Amino acid sequence: MFKSQLVYKILGFIPKGKVLTYARLAELAGMPKGARAVGNVLHKNPDAPRVPCHRVVASDGRMGSNYALGGPAEQFKRLKEEGVVMIGDKVDLEKSLWHPPENLILNLTNL
DNA sequence: TGATTGACAGCGT
DNA sequence: CACGCTGCCAATC
Numbered sequence: 382m383f384k385s386q387l388v389y390k391i392l393g394f395i396p397k398g399k400v401l402t403y404a405r406l407a408e409l410a411g412m413p414k415g416a417r418a419v420g421n422v423l424h425k426n427p428d429a430p431r432v433p434c435h436r437v438v439a440s441d442g443r444m445g446s447n448y449a450l451g452g453p454a455e456q457f458k459r460l461k462e463e464g465v466v467m468i469g470d471k472v473d474l475e476k477s478l479w480h481p482p483e484n485l486i487l488n489l490t491n492l
Numbered sequence: 493t494g495a496t497t498g499a500c501a502g503c504g505t
Numbered sequence: 506c507a508c509g510c511t512g513c514c515a516a517t518c
Contacts (some may be wrong), residue, residue, distance in 0.1 A: 384515065403500050407514080418514035420499040425516070434499080445499035 384410055385422035387492065391481075395436045398464030399479035400472055402440045409481060409489060420445070435459050436479075442471035 388410045395401055401409075403416040412418055423434055423445075435456040438444050444456045457470065466473035 404502095407500085412514055414501085414512080415514040416500040417498065417512090418500090418516075421497070421514080421516060422499090424497095424499050426499085437499080439499085440501055448499070 383422075384412065384415075384418070385425075385427075387411065387489065388419055388422055389428055389432050390492075391489065392432050392434070392437065394481070394485060395433065395479050398477065400436045400438050400460065400465055400474070400477050401479050402438055402442075402474065404440050405478070406437060409486065411489075416440075436463075438472050438474075440474075442468065442474045444472075 388406060391406060391409050392401075403419050407413065407415040407419045410419065419437075423432070423437065426432060426434065434445070434448070444453050444460075446453065448456050457467070460472060460477075461467055465477040
């Protein structure tokens with residue numbers, strides 16, 4: 382059972398206009414220190430089309446460098462269109478960082 | 493089975 | 506404030 386699957390699932394739960402950092406995503410996936418692992422998993426990204434990776438940003442609020450859908454500019458534009466608050470060329474994590482509901486966390490734990 | 497990789501995070505300089 | 510080094514985890518070769 383690959384944890385990546387759980388990561389993808391969580392990504393699917395992220396509402397429009399909100400983003401999640403790799404660290405937070407990793408934490409939700411059960412890897413408190415596995416931000417890198419998450420990145421690696423997404424890098425392979427066997428389910429690229431069904432995974433909104435553009436809603437995943439780094440802890441600084443910046444997006445991934447080797448983004449696969451068309452580059453950072455594309456991701457940036459898309460986030461902006463979704464309603465994500467941007468500060469310069471970064472994301473305002475204070476306002477656009479998704480706060481996952483507890484029931485969802487319990488659900489993930491149950492998985 | 494073991495070693496290396498890779499879309500990161502955090503702290504120090 | 507910007508840049509660099511180290512630590513971590515899972516997936517892949």
